[in-house]
Amino acid sequence: MTVLSDSTSNEPTEWVQLLVKRLAEATGRPATIHNWENSKNGTKYGTETVIPGEGAPIIVWNGSAPGNKALDSLNAIDVMAPERADLLVISHAHNQVNGDETLTQISSLIRWAQDAWEEQPGLALVIQNPSLGLNLGRQASNTDAIRRQWDEAENLILIDAYMAFDQSDDIPSLLREDRFHPSEKGSRLWADTAWNALDLDQFEN
Numbered sequence: 001m002t003v004l005s006d007s008t009s010n011e012p013t014e015w016v017q018l019l020v021k022r023l024a025e026a027t028g029r030p031a032t033i034h035n036w037e038n039s040k041n042g043t044k045y046g047t048e049t050v051i052p053g054e055g056a057p058i059i060v061w062n063g064s065a066p067g068n069k070a071l072d073s074l075n076a077i078d079v080m081a082p083e084r085a086d087l088l089v090i091s092h093a094h095n096q097v098n099g100d101e102t103l104t105q106i107s108s109l110i111r112w113a114q115d116a117w118e119e120q121p122g123l124a125l126v127i128q129n130p131s132l133g134l135n136l137g138r139q140a141s142n143t144d145a146i147r148r149q150w151d152e153a154e155n156l157i158l159i160d161a162y163m164a165f166d167q168s169d170d171i172p173s174l175l176r177e178d179r180f181h182p183s184e185k186g187s188r189l190w191a192d193t194a195w196n197a198l199d200l201d202q203f204e205n
Helices: 015-027 070-075 099-115 136-150 161-166 184-197
Strands: 002-005 031-036 045-051 058-064 087-090 122-127 157-160
Touching: 002 070, 015 031, 015 045, 015 058, 015 184, 045 058, 070 099, 087 099, 099 122, 099 136, 122 136, 122 161, 122 184, 136 157, 157 161, 157 184, 161 184
Parallel strands: 002 058, 002 087, 031 058, 087 122, 122 157
Antiparallel strands: 031 045
C-alpha cells in the first residue's frame, strides 16, 4: 500500500499505522511501514515501523507529509511511490485552498496512478474529517467537491471519514484542540472507517 497524504496520516497514533497494525495482527504477517520525513520540507522516507510476524510482509509507503497538498505529493511522486503497490490511497483536503484546487490536484494524482504502471493499482480516495473551527468552510468545500466528483466513480473506493465524524454523537472529542485535526479517538474512528471501506473484515477471525 502507498499513501499520499498530509499530517492527518503521518503519526503512529493516526489511521495509517493503526490500520496496518490491525491488518498485521489479523493476518499474522509482518509489516514494514516506511515513514516520510516528519517535516514540511521532507524529501525522502526516513524511519521505518517494523511489525513482526510470519510469511510475506505487508509493505507500506506512507507518504504523509505535514503541510502537503496533492500537488506536493505529485511533485515528489517518484520518491513517494517508488514501486507499484496493490493499493494507492490519496488523502488530501486539509491544506487545499478551495474545492477547485482540490479537484484539479487530486485529478492529476489519479491520472498519474492510472498511467504509471502497466497494471493499475487499486485506488482509494479519502474524504477527510470535518472541522469545527479553523478553516471550517474551506474544509467542507474541499470534501464536498471530492464527494460530488467521485461519489459514483467506478474502480475507486471512497473512504468517507467526513461522514463517520459527522454522524458521531460527539464530534469535538474526535478533534484536537484546534478543532480541525483528528484526535487519537478520531484517528481510531478514521482507521475503522478505512478498514470497513476496504473490506478488510475478511482477515479477522
